[in-house]
Amino acid sequence: MGKLIGYARVSTKRQSTDRQQADLLAAGIRVDDLYIDHGISGARASRPQFDLALNALIAGDTLVITTLDRLGRSTQNMLNFAQELNKRGAGLRVLNLGGGDVDTSTPMGSMLFTIMAALAQMEHDIKSERVTDSIDKRREAGKDLGGRPRRITDSQIHNAVRLVESGEPAAQVARDLGMSRATFYRRAQTLTPQNPVQNTQKDQPTPPHG
Structure with a gap:
């Protein structure tokens, strides 16, 4: 049976990974197999501890994260990453995806992961569209867009x-x-x-x- 490799991340050094660590340890991950990035944005291509976690993965192992956004911001990148793990013979397990524990090494988990990632991207696009539409309407009405006015x-x-x-x-x-x-x-x-x-x-x- 393969090993479980845990990964936790927070975007700023003021944030704490304590909750993520507790959830990962409760999922059966050993302390020595837990990798943590502090103050690292999910948008960055290179994350030191994340890279080490990937290097530790071999066929049969599973990378475990608490939520999908620990992987990054782009849904397409998340999907590509999951597919890459699958090619390497490794799995991805998300402890809280759609309210449940999802393991992409199983057919059902793989399908649900794809659906949830697509829905997350759609929600992001809708929010962006609403923000853009709101800004356009405020501009047309001559209203202040907020922030410090230009002098x-x-x-x-x-x-x-x-x-x-x-x-x-x-x-x-x-x-x-x-x-x-x-x-x-x-x-x-x-x-x-x-x-x-x-x-x-x-x-x-x-x-x-x-």
């Missing part, structure tokens, strides 16, 4: 006014500054009250006053 200096406004006076479209100049055209006009008029920037574009509305 546009008076010097930048003066330079932008010169660009408009030389024939550059005011809308493009304002966009390059990261502000609306109306805001640009207000700033320009505040800085040059005697000679406010004029809207020379026929398709643009008269700049707001006050």
Whole structure:
């Protein structure tokens, strides 16, 4: 019978692997066969202890992790990794995948692993799409996107006014500054009250006053 090789990981040094270690030891892994990466992101291609754990695996052995995200962030990479282990004659066991213990060395476990990984990727894509959609809607509504606002200096406004006076479209100049055209006009008029920037574009509305 093959050996169980355990792997635990946390992304920052402030986090603890105690819970992961306890679960792995309870699953029958010996302390000498437990590999732990501290402060290592799952997005990194090289993880020192993870690499050692893989080197320790031989045909018949099983790599054991607590959750699927200990392997990394990309679902496709996770699937490729599981397939690579299978080619080497080793298995992958996830203690908590879909609420249960899944071992890819079994046909049912392999199928469930593929399904759960695909669902995880789909959930990630949906969340990303929602975030992007929310940002687009807030931009269209002219709302603040959060975070520290970009500070546009008076010097930048003066330079932008010169660009408009030389024939550059005011809308493009304002966009390059990261502000609306109306805001640009207000700033320009505040800085040059005697000679406010004029809207020379026929398709643009008269700049707001006050």
